Amino acid sequence: MPELPEVETVRRGLEPAMTGARFVAVEARRPDLRFPFPVDFVKRLTGETILSMGRRAKYLLGDLSSGEVLVMHLGMTGRFLITAPDGHVDEPGEFANEVKEDARHDHVVFRLSNGFAITYNDVRRFGFMDLVPRAGLETSRHFKAMGIEPLGNELSGDAIERLFEGKAAPLKAALLDQGLIAGLGNIYVCEALNRAGLAPERAAGTLTGKQAARLATVIRDVLEEAVAAGGSTLKDYRHTDGSLGYFQHRFRVYDREGEPCTTPRCKGTIERLVQAGRSTYWCRSCQT
Structure with missing residues (x-):
């Protein structure tokens, strides 16, 4: 999707x-x-x-x-x-x-x-x-239960700390919860967690203030880079002019199972695990 x-x-x-x-x-x-x-x-x-x-x-x-x-x-x-x-x-x-x-x-x-x-x-x-x-519009069936915009001014380390406080759910699941942060999907959550050095299985409520701030920054960076590059070329997706996106060529972890991690000074290997029926790509050497 x-x-x-x-x-x-x-x-x-x-x-x-x-x-x-x-x-x-x-x-x-x-x-x-x-x-x-x-x-x-x-x-x-x-x-x-x-x-x-x-x-x-x-x-x-x-x-x-x-x-x-x-x-x-x-x-x-x-x-x-x-x-x-x-x-x-x-x-x-x-x-x-x-x-x-x-x-x-x-x-x-x-x-x-x-x-x-x-x-x-x-x-x-x-x-x-x-x-x-x-x-x-905001109270319509489409948006009434929707969370904050990840590219809007609402997203910050403080906001993530507040939204995830006390949550035992895996960090990746919390980021995919559209009622908390709206619009994040599987691809860019995997990429953001890798850049932030955070493990997808850790409890969402365990983030420190510094980690939450770092995560907010990399979420915005990953999304803005993807927008600038035209999105991701995956299966059926196309631009409005018919051309395909190019961000997939910058993926650090997504769909790279078994390949070396590209994080500086990391010698780990990209792994794949299944969370709630969806593939998660990550490096256990640099994501904790």
């Missing part, structure tokens, strides 16, 4: 084409994705202007002139393709993986007043779209 850096990369790709544009026509080519489209979905969008494109955790948010917010989630395989007025879709760079184009899975098309067309393609249809009143 695309993680926060991938979703932020998509937001940045959509922003120039969508912000300030008006929905001239909306095509919903099926009645549902993961969930049914909201009532009068096409009618409520048509004619409205996108005031801004935002993100909350792994959700894309289109703030509309109607006072509603278009909430979009990519699910496992959802992606947006941007077609310019001249019909051109850029696919720059050398790709580590290729994803075959298949128009059968083009489920939603937004035709905009500036001539751009935004196509939502989703092979598995685990993504979804919703329309939520702006005034009730």
Whole structure:
């Protein structure tokens, strides 16, 4: 599933084409994705202007002139393709993986007043779209139980200490708890724990103030590096322009089982363990 850096990369790709544009026509080519489209979905969008494109955790948010917010989630395989007025879709760079184009899975098309067309393609249809009143966004079913933003000003060592206080749950599980910190996923939690020198199995409530501060810093660093690099090239994920991300080439631990640890002065080997059904990659020599 695309993680926060991938979703932020998509937001940045959509922003120039969508912000300030008006929905001239909306095509919903099926009645549902993961969930049914909201009532009068096409009618409520048509004619409205996108005031801004935002993100909350792994959700894309289109703030509309109607006072509603278009909430979009990519699910496992959802992606947006941007077609310019001249019909051109850029696919720059050398790709580590290729994803075959298949128009059968083009489920939603937004035709905009500036001539751009935004196509939502989703092979598995685990993504979804919703329309939520702006005034009730934070209390809506999507966000009411959601934790703090890891790229926002709320994330700090003090915040982590407060959120994890007294928790016996493994540190990795606590970081993946969306009710505590929203948007962190398996890949970047593994990377952050390695950089912070923290073992994924240790109790979350055992962090010292210094360790919590270090963890907050490396979480932000890892996410910002991933956003700058365009996310991670894993299976189906693509940018809005069709190109694939490159952050995977910087992974220190993720999917590197049996390889040498790259932490300076560490001579350990990357190991894999399973936590709550998910793979955790770490080095027991430098993560304690």
